[in-house]
Structure formats: structure tokens, C-alpha cells
Amino acid sequence: MDLTLSPSEQQFREEVRGWIEANHPGPEPEAGLEEVMAFRREWQQKMHAAGWAGISWPKEYGGRGATMIEQAIFVGEASRLEAPSPANVLGLAMGGPVVIAHGTDAQKQRYLEPILTAEEIWCQGFSEPESGSDLASLKTRAVKDGDEWVVTGQKVWTTFAQYAKWCMLVARTDPDAPKHKGLTYFLMDMELEGVEAKPLVQITGEGEFNEVFIEEARIPDENVIGEVGGGWSVAITTLMNERAGLAFGAIAQVANGLKRLGALAAETRTNGGTAAEDPVIRQRLAQLYIEAETMRLNAYRGLTKTMQSGIPGPEGSLGKWQWADINQRMAELALDIEGAYAPLARGDEHAIAGGAWQYSFLRSRANSIEGGTTDILKNIIAERVLGLPKMR
Template sequence: MDLTYSPEDRAFREKTRRWLDVNVPKDDAKTLDERKAWHRRLYEAGYVGMLWPKAYGGWEATPMQQAIVQDEMARAGAPPAINGLGIGFIGPTIIVHGTDWQKQRYLKTMLTAEEIWCQLYSEPNAGSDLASLTTRADDQGDHFRVNGQKIWTSSGPIADWGLLLARTDSKAPKHKGISCFLLNMRQPGVEVRPLKQITGSSLFSEVFMTDARAETRDLVGSLNQGWAIAQTTLGYERGANSLGRVTRYAIAFSQLVRATKELRRGGRPLLEDPVVRAKLGKIYAELEVQRYAALRVLSSLQKGESPGPASSITKLSYTEFEKRYFELALEILGPWGQLIAARDEFEEVDTSSGEPGTWATAFLWSRAGTIYSGSSEIQKNIIGERVLGLPKEVRADRLKA
């Protein structure tokens, strides 16, 4: 056991920090063109696609280096790269399951953010039970005709392409009739409608597909093998955000401490109230444990070990912590914590969500993490069945299948 960073990792961190000092845009990249330009600079510096094979334009860096970059970006308040879902998840899916033609056509422009990608998985009636999806892709000989509705699509309005799960055999058992496609989002049969969230903003969309066209050459893997592809755990971005996330928590914590010094109640700063102190101590202890756990995961990834279903523990752990964190913060801060528009810089906070805002923004966003990418309940099922080896539950759809 040795938790010191290697000299190489320390040097890499220094180099990254210097690069960010010089290159982080002074005014936040706000327009799509500005964000794409920033993404491109990150890519060219070797900070995007870090774990991708060099053959596909990646950098073959280590998981630790990737985590260090995200950590330093959090520290520097740098805008994130733009094509996160593409590079973290869709690209690796194409690398593992795609044809040579698909790799040639799509991977490079994904890395450089010339083309933005989204994921077309969830449907209004297929959330946790994703395999019950009803969007259809009917074989027309040279292409598939796609009809249906998707929801919770990140980057929907700016996406050029989507990774689509659609039903290609309605008679087969539900897990066995699904195929995976690359769908052109810029076509008449695809309509994207932004979805307003409880935060007031619209980072997600609904996507309506009406006689949309998916080319046969854009089928990923074999017909009706889409579920297996969607289940593949792809490790290219695993642990990438682990350190950066904790750094954002810590930056927000120092802002919280500052607020408890400046805000007064009962004739004294909040920080002098023992109840407030107990809550601060609880947040900080948990925040540090998140950091230790992140180091543990990274050290295992560095050795080439795959956490497998144990990564569900990580996801469950930090998303549930975020809820407790911001609940406690709002308890401490009272009505001041519920400001949804900042009146000055003091009232802004690093929300951990990628969307700038106030403590109220962060609080609202913390409700999303335990729902997306497999809700806490789904993660607990995975942990129970695949990590602890508890018996599978008797499920109505399994009885039918």
C-alpha cells in the first residue's frame, strides 16, 4: 500500500496545470462554436480521448493521467469537453462492435467534436426496464425505417448523430429483438424537443422519430444483438471523473464555509452554531471518503483491473452522497440557500453538475444523479445479484420469457 503519486504522475499534473493556466478561455466558452473550439484545443493537447487506442486517434494515456486532467480542469474551472457521451461511451462501442467502415467514418470526427453525438436509449415507457422499449426499426432492404419516441437525450439539439436502440423483431422475447444503430439526427424524420427540467433549464430533450432512416451500413453488431451491446461495460472513461468530481465538491465546500462565516443568525456567524458545525463535519467526512474511494478505484484501474459490477458501488456512493451533501447545505443556509439566481459572485457555487448556478441549482441537480445511468434501485439490484451473489428476484417478465 502506497498512496503517493508517482514522479511521472506528479510531473504530468504540473504540465497539465501549466497548460490550463495558459489555455483556459478567459470568458467561459458559451456558444457552440466556442465550445467546439475549446474541445478541439483539449483534444490536440492530448486531453480528450485519452484512453482511446492510437489507431483510432486516441492517446493511450493511463487512467490516472485521465483522472488528473479532469481534476486539474475542475481546479482551474475549465469548461468541460463537449462530446462526453460520444467519447466516453459511443466511440468505445463502435471501436468494440463496429465495422471498419463505421470506425473510419465516425471516430475521428467524434474525437474532434466536428460531429456531436447523443444516446437514444430511454423511452417514456422504458426507463429502468429499458429492454421493454417500443421504438421500431423496420427492415426496408437497403435501410431501416424508424418510428418511435426517445426521452432524456442529452445534447439533443446540438447532436449530429445518435446511438439508437430500436426493436427489430417484435415477436422475439424482449431482450432478443433489439438492434443498435447509428442514426443521423439531421434528417426530416427526426424532431428534437427540449425538455424543461426542475432546474428551469433544458439539458435534456425528447426525440421523435417519424419514418426516419437508419442506413443498413449503420447497424452496429448483428441484427437483434443490440441488448448485448448495450450491456457491454466499456471501460474507456471509467474513473475519469473520480478526482475531478471530489475537487468540485471540495471547492463548493470552501464556498459553503465562506457562506457560514458571512451569513449571521442569532447575532453570530452560522459557523459558530454547533448544529451547523455538526452538519459541516458530516459533509466533509463523507467528501473525504469519496476521495479515498476514488483513489482506491484508480489504483486498481492503473493495474489494468476491471471493477466490473463493483462500479455500481461507486456510482451509487457518489450520487447518494451528492443528495445528502446539498440537502445538508440547504439546511445550513436557510432561505439564502434557495436563491436560484445569484445576485453577485458570492452566491454562485460549483454545482458539480456542469451547469453553473447557485446552491439551489446544485440541490435540484443532485436529484438527477440517482436516476440517470441506472437509478440507485437498479444499481442496488446489480450489487445484490452480481457482487453479493444474492438470488435473482422472480420477475413477471422473466416468467414469461
């Protein structure tokens, strides 16, 4: 057992830290998604030029071929130093790895480089209005017509669809096959005729996500990834990559959040003292620190296990569940600390911390829904880790 980094891992961390500190462009623009995207594109181009975009990708595809621990270090440092997100986060974390795992040589040639350079942004077309947790029930149809597929349907929760060139689209190609078997994975050009993205305004007031309406869009056959009818397993690769890649960034974000929460408690006056002296606040803050530490240590245990077995296990679901829970409770505690000031939001001159916690409180409501609801994660844990019988 050794919870420290090896000398070479430590050296890697120093390198990452040094590069981010020297190139950090400062905080993201406060307003305007357009401005934010432009800022993130520029940041990703800088990352790519220095070889930090797609660090998990093999070197032959323009990546860095980093080990899992190096990826964890990179993501952890980037989050700790609050580096901006790259513009093409879904392309880097999901699209590229899927093309590398399931794509043809021609597809690799065509798609990988523009993902790294942020020239082409990717989005994910999985969820539908009637297929959320039950993803395999999705209804978007693709019908073969010559060397094209004619696609009709609707997707939802499509992050940054309005900026995307490519959509990782899962559609039903065989309506008669059992529901997991009749699906195919396509790359859909968002500029095709018949494809329309409309921002979906969420409870924070922003339009981070979109609805995508597809009306007889024609996708060429060469844009199928993997086998026709093999879309489910390709989609699963995407989701596994999403979950494994996010953990260490989320952990560092929580650590930063806790630090801010401690500072908020120390600065907030209440009952003739500060919130940091209030025994109830202290208990809740300590409990969050403890759980954040168990989440961090669980992730390291999981990483050790994955490095031995080669594949991330279903235990990763525990971490996503726990992260959502901690993130929500941090914001809840912050609002309780702010007391009467809790309603004042971004844009109000009296809002505490510029209304950052009000935003977190609202945005974190989605944490237990996005990327697998907590309820579904509990099913996965019950069935795949504990071996309990399936619900049906």
C-alpha cells in the same frame, strides 16, 4: 500500499495542470445554451489540437492511449481547475469507445475524427417514456427494408439532441426474441427526415434534455454497430464507459463544492456568529467531508483493482450512488446555511452566491436518477456484489 503518485504520474499531472492553467478560457457564458455550446466547441478544439481530447482512446485512433490512472488524473485536474466540459462529451466518453470496440474499419474511419474535433456532436438514444430503469423493455422498432432500417418510436432524456449530428440509438429489431436479445445498436443521423428533437424543460427551468420523436426514419444498414440483435451488449459497453470515466471528475467537483460550502458557512451570519460556528452545521459539514474522502479513497481502491483485473467491477455502482447522495446533501446543507435567503435564486440581486446553491439543489435532484437510479444501483450491488437472489 502507496497513496501517492509515482514520479511519472506526478509529471503527467504537472503537464495536465500546466496546460489547463495556460489555456483555461475562464468561466462558461452564464446564459444561453447556444453560447455555452459554442464556447465548449472552441474549448474542445483547443484540447484536440494539444492532444487532450479522447485521452483514453488508443493513439492509432487519434487518442492519447493514457493509462487508467492518467485518465483519472486528467479528469480530476480538469474538474479541480473547473475547466469547461468539452462540447462532445458523450461522443468522447461513450461513442468513440463503442465504435473502437465494436465498429468496422469503415465506421472507425468515418466517425472517430469528427468526434475528437467536435465537428459532429453525439447524443444517446436509450431511455424511452416507458423504458427507464428497465431499459431492455424498450419499444422503438426498426424494420429492415432493402438495405435500410425503418425506425419508429420515441426517446427521452436525450442530452443535447438539438445540437447532435449522431444519436447512439438502441431499437428493437426482433420483437419475437427475448427482450435483451432482440435489440440492435444504430448510429442515427439526427438530420434524417422523420427525426425531431424537442427540449424537455426540467425543474431548473432549463432544457438540457430532449424528447426525440422518430417517425419512419430510414437508417442505412452500414450504420449498425456490432451485430444485428447484439445491441444490448454494445449498449452495456457504453454505460460501463460512462460510469468509469465520470468518477474522478465527480470527486474533484465534490471537493470544489465542499470548499465553497465551507466558505459559505464562514461568511454567513447567524445567531450572533457565523454558520461555521454552529455546532449542527459543523457536524453536517464534517460528515460530508468524511464521506467525500471515503468516496475518493474507494475510487482509488477500485482503480487499483481495475488496473489489476482489466475490467471495472460492479463496485463502481457504490461510487455513483454515494456521489449522488453527497452532492444532494451538500446543496441541502447550503440552503440550510442560507436560512431565510434560501428561496432567492439566480437573477435576484439578494441571492447568496448568485443563486448557485439554489440551482445545485434543484439540479442535484436528478443525480440519483440519471445514469442509473440509486434504487437500481442498490439492486446491482445486492445481486452482483453480495450475491443476493434476484428480485424475481
